[in-house]
Amino acid sequence: MRTPAVEIANLTVAYHNKLVLWNVNCTIEQGAMVAIVGPNGAGKSTLLKTMLSLVHPIAGTINLLGYSHKKLLHTIAYVPQRSLVDSDFPVTVLDVVLMGTYKSLGWFKRPGKKEYDATYAAIAAVGMHDYAHQPIGQLSGGQQQRVFVARALVQNAQMYMLDEPFIGIDKTTEQIISSLLKKEQEKGKTILIVHHDLHTVASYFDAALLINKSAIAYGPLQMSFTPENVQKTFNYASPSDISGYRL
Template structure:
């Protein structure tokens, strides 16, 4: 059985400055995986390099044993919200139906089936009543839910989500993590760029620690340790525990 994602020796540079160095890993199916590291560690760059959105200096990517270009239909992507042109004149339903275009091809227009799938995806994220709303009129959390619905409509097997919890309210964050767990329970694999260390153990089965190079990847209980976090972030790191909550402080 081929792994959902196999990455071998990926290196990326911006204007000759290395951003990722020789990153290799493989992940199992049906896991919710957090990509963790400091600002500028290359987390978003890694996703974009895997998806061919930016050029690589070197490296290979296989999705279920085949090059990404041959497996696009199996991959869903939710970009960072600030990277999207929210003033584009379209409504929420049309954005979600874009998730079906890869299955339809360029010359076939979405029909009744695609609209039903899109509405079902909107319902799953609690946004069905906003189907006709222009995306520019939605709040940040609502916009994020729309892009999650688009990824759902794509019906992929492997999902990449770049900081989906940034700028959303508590209710939206709860809805997103519930949705991610639903995908995992369906046997799908989800990689999430994440910055809130305090929720890592609650949210993720596996963790990837990244800071220009791969520090470690594996089950959360094995990887999310003081020693490896210090190696990833540098400086001092204190983890404060009590019975109800955990806070992580970096200095």
């Protein structure tokens, strides 16, 4: 059996003394495309941040590809939950995406033709070629989000962690980004996406992690993304409250 992409064991996370994640256990195989699903405040962003070592757990371990996650942070491309960039931030779309190549290049080498080609290709792939030289802060929220996805795509990452990447993005771009990520998955990359739209889980993902402080279910959609588990995760009163999503 291949080494799992992610092994989370007995993970407990608190902010100050408020418990946010409780005893999470989950093993994710390499090459999986996983939806992380749960209500606001469930701990989804905290889970990604803990994997990225931006938040430190009070108990438990995280291994990525068989190593402590702290050793493999450079192999992860991360798109944080959306926050708008200041309109006078003096950096262009090209700069932002090019920065994505620095991790594999090393900070002290100047990007060359290869890095510029990959950068322009990623900018074009998310439909932002006309904006390459615009300051990032002067783009709309959805356009900024596309640029951050492009930056993730040039990182040559083993693993992608995207926190609600489709928020504020139009449907066409959402589908383009989803198919770009599918191509990464086909190369064997592991992709974890915090995703709030229950209706599109079945078309974009093959596995789901349902979470509400603790992990309610993880596995292939047929096993994890069931009405009962969704109900449990969102504390719905009855399955009929789950308006029309289906596998």
